[in-house]
Amino acid sequence: MKNKVKLARVEANLTQAELAMRTGVTRQTISLIEKGKYNPSLKLCLQICYTVNKTLDELFWVDKKE
Numbered sequence: 001m002k003n004k005v006k007l008a009r010v011e012a013n014l015t016q017a018e019l020a021m022r023t024g025v026t027r028q029t030i031s032l033i034e035k036g037k038y039n040p041s042l043k044l045c046l047q048i049c050y051t052v053n054k055t056l057d058e059l060f061w062v063d064k065k066e
Contacts, residue, residue: 004059006034008052023047 009019009030016030023030023044032038033048040048049056 002036002062003033004054005030005048005052008048008054008059009034012052014052019048019051022051 009016012019014022016034017027020027020030024047025044029038029040033040045056045060049059052059
């Protein structure tokens with residue numbers, strides 16, 4: 001699953017560990033999400049969005065073609 005979490009995290013000037021702490025998951029979970037190897041729950045997606053000040057569409061939208 002493609003996403004823009006890493007870009008948004010860097011723009012928010014956060015490390016993986018900081019984003020993990022703020023969203024209540026491990027740094028490893030954030031790493032896997034950024035690599036597209038873990039599909040987060042809707043709740044976690046929203047927590048990430050709130051933390052980096054982005055919308056679900058901005059971070060997680062996938063076109064039908066993909």
